[in-house]
Amino acid sequence: MKSKRIHRRTMLRSLGAATVGLPLLEEMLASTAVAANATPEIPIRAFNVFFGLGIPAPLQKEGFQGVLQPLQPLSKKLLIMREVDHVRCDEKGINAHYDGATAAFTAEPPDGEAKSGGPSIDQVIRRAHYPGGLPKGMVSTLAGGTFFRRSRVGRYVHSYNMDGTVAATIQEKPRELFERVFGGVALAGGDRSERLKRSVLDTVVEDYRHYTGANSPLGASSRARVADHLDRIREFEQRAFAMKHRQPNGPQVPPRSIIPHGGPADPGGQGIDITLDQLTSEWRLLSDVYALAVQMDRVRFGALTFLAAGERIRLTGDYIYNGKKLWEFDDARQQNASGDKGCSHEWWHKFNEKKKNEALRAHAHMKMQEVAYFLSALDSDECREPNGRTILENSLITISTESGDGRHNDVKRELSGVFHCITGANGRFKTGQIMNVGAEGLDVYNTMLDAFGTKDRLGPKKRDGRQIDSIRA
Numbered sequence: 001m002k003s004k005r006i007h008r009r010t011m012l013r014s015l016g017a018a019t020v021g022l023p024l025l026e027e028m029l030a031s032t033a034v035a036a037n038a039t040p041e042i043p044i045r046a047f048n049v050f051f052g053l054g055i056p057a058p059l060q061k062e063g064f065q066g067v068l069q070p071l072q073p074l075s076k077k078l079l080i081m082r083e084v085d086h087v088r089c090d091e092k093g094i095n096a097h098y099d100g101a102t103a104a105f106t107a108e109p110p111d112g113e114a115k116s117g118g119p120s121i122d123q124v125i126r127r128a129h130y131p132g133g134l135p136k137g138m139v140s141t142l143a144g145g146t147f148f149r150r151s152r153v154g155r156y157v158h159s160y161n162m163d164g165t166v167a168a169t170i171q172e173k174p175r176e177l178f179e180r181v182f183g184g185v186a187l188a189g190g191d192r193s194e195r196l197k198r199s200v201l202d203t204v205v206e207d208y209r210h211y212t213g214a215n216s217p218l219g220a221s222s223r224a225r226v227a228d229h230l231d232r233i234r235e236f237e238q239r240a241f242a243m244k245h246r247q248p249n250g251p252q253v254p255p256r257s258i259i260p261h262g263g264p265a266d267p268g269g270q271g272i273d274i275t276l277d278q279l280t281s282e283w284r285l286l287s288d289v290y291a292l293a294v295q296m297d298r299v300r301f302g303a304l305t306f307l308a309a310g311e312r313i314r315l316t317g318d319y320i321y322n323g324k325k326l327w328e329f330d331d332a333r334q335q336n337a338s339g340d341k342g343c344s345h346e347w348w349h350k351f352n353e354k355k356k357n358e359a360l361r362a363h364a365h366m367k368m369q370e371v372a373y374f375l376s377a378l379d380s381d382e383c384r385e386p387n388g389r390t391i392l393e394n395s396l397i398t399i400s401t402e403s404g405d406g407r408h409n410d411v412k413r414e415l416s417g418v419f420h421c422i423t424g425a426n427g428r429f430k431t432g433q434i435m436n437v438g439a440e441g442l443d444v445y446n447t448m449l450d451a452f453g454t455k456d457r458l459g460p461k462k463r464d465g466r467q468i469d470s471i472r473a
Contacts, residue, residue, distance in 0.1 A: 042385055046397075047398070049399045051371055054100070057083075059364065074376065077379065077424060078422070078423060079424070080433070082419070085415060086099070087440075088440065089102065091110065097403070100401075107459060122159055123301065128455065139168075139181055142168060143158075144171045144290050148307070148312065150263070167302075173257045181298050212227045259279065287370075287373060313331075314344070315331050315363070321365070375392055396422065396428070425448075425452075428451040437471065443468055446459070447471060
């Protein structure tokens, strides 16, 4: 029996107008005969992933034998770029942590405490490919992150509009990120939305039963995918909200976030005590919800932060990788100091290429494992798209940080050799390589924008740019 073709947006509108995305179903595609002669339409997506404090340039030279080891399983789908510098973004009298963080994804110095000097890569691409806005119901830009330093916005926000203002309010709690993406329901007679006091799925369950039942217009395979999707949404919702009740028939009450936020997250810049489990548990839930939003085509642009620029935490706990204990985090004791001097931040200031730098290596390795966790969530079989590639392979995901050397005694060295890594962006860039590009970040970023056919460029208009052709596929 030949199934009737159904447009994805039609199904979304029919499901109670709830903002719960659907997986791509075979009935949403053109017929087999037409599809065989057509190029599958893959969404344009661009995301910025930031991690704090950086990877000293000498450690980057060790490749996957060193702190980059967690990225090795994805190495065929990544282009790691070394010798990228942001020296032009240095501002006298301003901490290089802040300059480097704002330069990430913009290649521009900051413009005050709450703005960048220009747009970020993702927003230039969004403007070029969706000048009239994204399809109805999508989140235009999604910013999320696990971070603690609060003094300047550029430390933790990494998506900027064309005028340098932040592109979206950052969501730092998993439940808030979930609500931002999935928690609104359109009310009849207007575009207003209300905060749900019960599961977002309760509003659409009858329609889901129709699409998975005996009278469904969908084929057996698609019915199974919709049912699986419902289960996945419920799972993430339960994880984000912990679905507890005050009473059997009362509304679900979400618990407090397990890590500090707001002022308590950065008490006078002195740092906080936190366990590795507390840090990674919340980050992974946030990452999962963010990845789910991408998978369900609810968002195509934005940024995700794992630890802010100049981050100050006193981390404790055993670091296990691939079943083996690599390090015991105990920053304050190992630094033999309290307050800000006992934070992991200090390992970067004490970096010495002639020493083992064991604590710094452990911290950097852990950060790469958490970045890899997010990337892997977009590289599963569930993320495979009509062209045979995964969302990870089809998207532009730019991974970067704040510095190439954490010592503050040499700004040029600190803002040189900044770690960069990108995905293939649906065949636009080379992957499977570690490349010494030897270029300014501004030229690298503008080469990336050229690959997307954007008219806008980063940096001064009168500056003579240089194409970094070596990164193009």
